[in-house]
Amino acid sequence: MRLVCGDQAIEIDVQDAGGEARVTVAGQTFEMRVETVGPGTFVCSQGDRHQSFHCVRDGDTVHLFWGGRVYRLEEETERSRGSHRHVGGGLEAPMPGKVIAVKVAPGDTVGKGDELVVVEAMKMENAVRAPRAGRVKSVSARVGDMVSPGVVLVELE
Amino acid sequence: MRKVLIANRGEIAVRVARTCRVMGIATAAVYSEADAGALHTRVADEAVPIGPAEAARSYLSIDAILAAARRTGADAIHPGYGFLSQSGDFADAVARAGLTFIGPPGDVHRTMGDKKGARRLMAAAGVPVVPGYDGDDQSDAALAQEAARIGWPVMIKPSRGGGGKGLRVVRGDKDFLSALAGSRREARAAFGDDVVVLERLLERPRHLEVQVLADQAGHVVHLLERECSIQRRHQKVVEETPSPALSDEQRLRLCAAGVAAARAAAYVNAGTVEFLLDPSGTFYFLEMNTRLQVEHPVTECVTGLDLVRLQIEVAAGLPLAIAPDTIIARGHALECRLSAEDPWNADLPSAGRILHFSPPEGPGIRFDGGIAAGSEVGIHYDPLLAKLVTWGATRAESIERMADALRRTVVLGVATNLERLQAVVDHPAFRRGELHTGFLEEHLGALQRVACPPAEGLAAAAVALSRASRTPQGARTASDPWESLGPWRLG
Numbered sequence: 330m331r332l333v334c335g336d337q338a339i340e341i342d343v344q345d346a347g348g349e350a351r352v353t354v355a356g357q358t359f360e361m362r363v364e365t366v367g368p369g370t371f372v373c374s375q376g377d378r379h380q381s382f383h384c385v386r387d388g389d390t391v392h393l394f395w396g397g398r399v400y401r402l403e404e405e406t407e408r409s410r411g412s413h414r415h416v417g418g419g420l421e422a423p424m425p426g427k428v429i430a431v432k433v434a435p436g437d438t439v440g441k442g443d444e445l446v447v448v449e450a451m452k453m454e455n456a457v458r459a460p461r462a463g464r465v466k467s468v469s470a471r472v473g474d475m476v477s478p479g480v481v482l483v484e485l486e
Numbered sequence: 487m488r489k490v491l492i493a494n495r496g497e498i499a500v501r502v503a504r505t506c507r508v509m510g511i512a513t514a515a516v517y518s519e520a521d522a523g524a525l526h527t528r529v530a531d532e533a534v535p536i537g538p539a540e541a542a543r544s545y546l547s548i549d550a551i552l553a554a555a556r557r558t559g560a561d562a563i564h565p566g567y568g569f570l571s572q573s574g575d576f577a578d579a580v581a582r583a584g585l586t587f588i589g590p591p592g593d594v595h596r597t598m599g600d601k602k603g604a605r606r607l608m609a610a611a612g613v614p615v616v617p618g619y620d621g622d623d624q625s626d627a628a629l630a631q632e633a634a635r636i637g638w639p640v641m642i643k644p645s646r647g648g649g650g651k652g653l654r655v656v657r658g659d660k661d662f663l664s665a666l667a668g669s670r671r672e673a674r675a676a677f678g679d680d681v682v683v684l685e686r687l688l689e690r691p692r693h694l695e696v697q698v699l700a701d702q703a704g705h706v707v708h709l710l711e712r713e714c715s716i717q718r719r720h721q722k723v724v725e726e727t728p729s730p731a732l733s734d735e736q737r738l739r740l741c742a743a744g745v746a747a748a749r750a751a752a753y754v755n756a757g758t759v760e761f762l763l764d765p766s767g768t769f770y771f772l773e774m775n776t777r778l779q780v781e782h783p784v785t786e787c788v789t790g791l792d793l794v795r796l797q798i799e800v801a802a803g804l805p806l807a808i809a810p811d812t813i814i815a816r817g818h819a820l821e822c823r824l825s826a827e828d829p830w831n832a833d834l835p836s837a838g839r840i841l842h843f844s845p846p847e848g849p850g851i852r853f854d855g856g857i858a859a860g861s862e863v864g865i866h867y868d869p870l871l872a873k874l875v876t877w878g879a880t881r882a883e884s885i886e887r888m889a890d891a892l893r894r895t896v897v898l899g900v901a902t903n904l905e906r907l908q909a910v911v912d913h914p915a916f917r918r919g920e921l922h923t924g925f926l927e928e929h930l931g932a933l934q935r936v937a938c939p940p941a942e943g944l945a946a947a948a949v950a951l952s953r954a955s956r957t958p959q960g961a962r963t964a965s966d967p968w969e970s971l972g973p974w975r976l977g
Contacts, residue, residue, distance in 0.1 A: 330948055335937025341948040352945035359942055363949040368859070369842040369898070373946040382943065383896050384950045385841040391951060392841055395943035397893030398936060399904065402944075404951070424834035425865045429675075450835050450865045453651070453719070454672055478831070 331405035332391065338405055419481030420457050426450030428474045433483065437465045446470045446482045457482055487511055487562045487586060487802050491555045492530060494566030495545060496856030497872055498780070499526035502564045505794035514558035516551065518544035520866050525858045534558055539866045545569045548579050555585055562586035562801065564794070568868060571777040572599050588801040590754045590776050598751055598774040601645045601683045608771045611750035613743050616762060616770040618685035629684065630662050636686050642666055644673030645681040650720030652676060655687055690922040691762040692731050693717065694769065696744025697785050699796055700753045701806040708741040709785050709793075710815055712758075715921035716910055718833060723903075723926070724910055725781035726820045727788055730881060730919030731763060740769055745810075747774060756782075756797050765922075780823070780873070783852060787819035787877040818881040820888050822911070824855075826869040828901035829933050835869045838862075841899030846891040850877040850884065863900045871902065881919070885911055905933060 330341050342353040345363075352359045362374040369385045383394035391402040430447040433439060444456040445465075463485040470482035489512040492499045503513045503526070515530035520539035527533035534554045537544035544550060546569055555563060563580050565571035565588070574592035581587055589595075598604045605620040619632035633640045633656065642665055644652040652673035654665040670680035697709040713729035714722040732740065744759040751757075751774060758779045760772040782793045791808075800806065828836040840861045845853040855872035857863070863871065876891055878884030892908045909930050910916055916925070939947070 330951065332944060332948070334939070334944075335935075337938060339938070339944060341944060343945075343948050343952045345949055345952055350949045352948055354941040354945050354948070357941050359945040361942070361946060361949065363946055363953075365950075365953070370844070371946065371950050373942070373949075375942070380946075382946055382950075383842050383844070383898060384947045385898050386951060386954060387839075387841055387899060391947060392898035393939060393943065393947045394842070394896045394898060395939045395946070397908070398939070399896075399898065399902075400937070400939045400943075401901075402939075402947070423832065424828075425837045426835075449675075453835070454668070455834060 333403040333405055334400060419484045420445060420460070422448055422470075422476040422478055422480045422482055423455055423457060424448065424450050425477050426455070426475070428470045428472055428476060428482070429454065431468060431470050431472055433465045433468060435465050435467055439463060439465060439485070448476065448482075459485065461485070487798065489514060489558065489560045490562045490564050490588070490798070491516065491551070491558060491560035492526070492564050492566065493545070493551045493554075494564075494569055494571075495521055495524065495526055495867065496870065497854045498566040498568075498778070498856070500529045500856050501854050502566060502794055503529045505792055505798070506564075508792075509795060509798065511798070514554070514560050516545070516554045518866070520862070520864050525856055525861060532558060539864065541569065541866060545867075548573075548576050551576075552579060552583055555580075555583070560585065562588055562798075564588040564797070565777065567775075567777050567780055572775070574599065586801050588755070588797050589778075590757065594751055594753055595776050598757075598776050599646055600681075601643055601773055602681065604751075604774060605683065605771070607750055608747055611746055613747050613750070613771045614769065616685040616688065616772065618683060620683045624681055626663060626666065629666060629682065630659065633662055633684050634659055636684055639687040641685045641687045642669045643683050643685060644669060644677060644679070645683050646673070646677040646679045652682075653720050688762050688764050688770070690924060691715075691764050692729070692921055693722070693760065693772075693923055694729055694731070694740060694763050695758050695760040695775075695779070696741050696747075697779070697782070697793075698744050698748040698753065698757050698759060699793075699800070699806060699808070700748055700755065700757070701800050702754055702803055703805055705806050705810075706745050706748045706753065707806060707808050707810050707813070708744050709789055709791065709813055711737060711740055711744075712779075712781055712784055713921065714781060715923050716916075716925050717923050718926050722781060722823065723825075724820070724822050724907070724916075725784055726818065726881070726884075727784045728815060728818065731921070736767065743769070743771070747771060755800050756793055762923075780870070781821050783854060783873060783875045784819035784821045787852065787875060788815040788817055789813055790816070817877055817879045818884045819875060819877045820881075820884045820911075821873050821875045822888060822892065822907045823870055823903075824872045824874060824895065824897070824907070825903050826863045826871055826900050827903045829903055829906045830901070830935050833903065833906075835865060836863070836901035837865050838900045840897060842896060843898075844896045845872070846874070846894035848887070848891065848894075850887050851875070851891050852877070857897075871897065871900075874907075882917070885917060906930065909933060 344351040393400045426448040439459040446457045466484040466486045513530040515533040536550040570576040574595035578592035602620040642654040700706040714725040716724035747759045758775040761769040852875040876887035
């Protein structure tokens with residue numbers, strides 16, 4: 330299995346006979362027993378040392394709570410390989426919300442820091458600003474649109 | 487009082503229902519289409535729909551709330567905080583419908599909800615106010631001129647409203663008019679009114695507030711102060727009582743000012759008088775919140791009182807059984823607001839389904855939550871998910887308990903501000919009590935993200951995942967813990 334965290338894809342090999350599992354993570358091998366103690370709740374034992382942790386999967390995304398911290402990992406499958414990082418010059422919605430103002434049109438020249446689109450969620454306004462000076466190539470956001478994070482609102486040339 | 491309709495959602499609706507249950511009062515919850523099945527609807531004795539997700543047509547709709555009260559036969563309404571809690575029109579409409587409003591009467595909301603009028607009233611009562619402008623001339627030119635007179639930086643505040651909405655800090659006349667336009671637009675959207683007041687921005691102030699309580703016969707008491715200096719975008723994040731900033735003498739003066747403010751407002755029920763304390767130790771009236779405060783549990787922890795019970799008793803016409811200056815506070819209490827805000831995405835609201843949830847337990851821990859595993863966190867409402875409160879014999883002890891409890895608070899599926907909260911309570915300046923409202927920007931502007939768990943954590947996760955994926959789809963049984971996770975699909 331390959332888990333992606335941040336910029337790294339980490340190869341993990343699991344040999345699990347149901348009791349003691351032998352797991353190799355990027356060349357480092359662990360002998361551990363993992364018991365399921367509740368929904369999404371596990372205890373990992375290595376010798377006399379026990380640590381409880383939480384792990385749930387949502388599609389290809391894996392949510393892990395380990396040692397007081399939450400990690401969001403992506404499981405790399407045949408389907409997702411190479412597709413989990415999108416490229417492009419578009420400016421995306423920063424959060425789920427509603428577009429309440431579109432301040433530019435295709436062809437406009439903008440300066441670094443100019444407000445392009447204003448998205449509102451929970452009554453807080455958040456401006457999408459130009460990361461650099463340039464010319465607006467396209468505007469896909471319209472006032473009233475409900476948008477999700479990652480949706481491209483404006484493209485700069 | 488036989489049945490209370492709780493005109494709110496989330497953790498505060500759950501918290502109000504708990505006290506009602508203890509008092510033997512039935513409860514009715516209300517919910518929008520986005521909240522069908524939300525925790526607060528299950529904790530109350532019954533729950534009725536009040537409209538679509540959009541708050542203006544559900545939780546902010548006086549007609550919808552009153553219809554729900556009629557339908558459920560409730561004889562009282564608790565507004566919680568936010569939504570209609572500080573609406574004078576709502577308080578009046580509830581009274582006109584022959585129901586008891588658990589909060590102050592409409593006139594009090596209107597007086598204190600208008601920052602302009604409140605500033606004038608407080609100044610007349612001898613309560614110090616921040617240097618500023620609270621005049622009637624709201625033209626761009628007049629406001630720009632007043633802002634320059636007050637001296638930069640200046641804060642623009644919508645005269646109605648709160649929660650940081652529409653607030654703008656302006657550092658020079660160049661940005662003033664565009665900031666004014668933004669403030670007015672946000673204020674109109676949130677409060678339906680765009681009158682503003684101007685106040686000088688104090689340098690490195692602390693936010694202190696006095697909890698007050700007044701009965702219908704005019705007895706006013708204070709329940710000491712809270713410090714809420716840890717803020718992000720003018721929203722409180724961490725609160726505590728007692729404040730580490732005050733000497734006993736300052737505390738007496740501050741609390742006396744809180745009582746004077748409540749008297750001047752002819753206040754009834756529970757309320758909070760907010761002040762700013764500048765580094766020289768001078769305090770100024772900021773505003774009065776005519777409702778139960780989000781952070782009321784810290785006061786409950788040190789006083790042993792139940793503020794919702796006291797609210798209900800006062801609303802029922804009972805006299806306050808608390809004599810002035812007999813409040814004894816024990817120890818120190820700290821609250822952290824757990825919010826669906828992504829620290830790795832500029833703290834913007836996050837949304838999604840909570841896939842796993844487990845609150846911390848242990849001595850001195852109180853968890854007021856509005857979520858459960860399976861809860862949908864949407865974009866329609868405030869991102870507050872829960873409040874984690876710890877109590878200790880000393881400030882150091884409640885902080886240690888909080889630091890540990892935060893590391894045992896598990897929310898998976900929706901990004902939360904947990905790591906930011908951990909960073910606050912671990913910070914040496916926080917531990918020393920050196921707080922001001924710019925603390926987060928000064929000390930914790932950008933968090934260092936740890937994207938990868940330690941190798942053994944990855945190993946353990948891989949074992950857990952391999953077990954789940956090995957179970958064939960058709961072979962799952964109810965005893966399979968992965969199945970009992972709820973309605974979402976496993977990959």
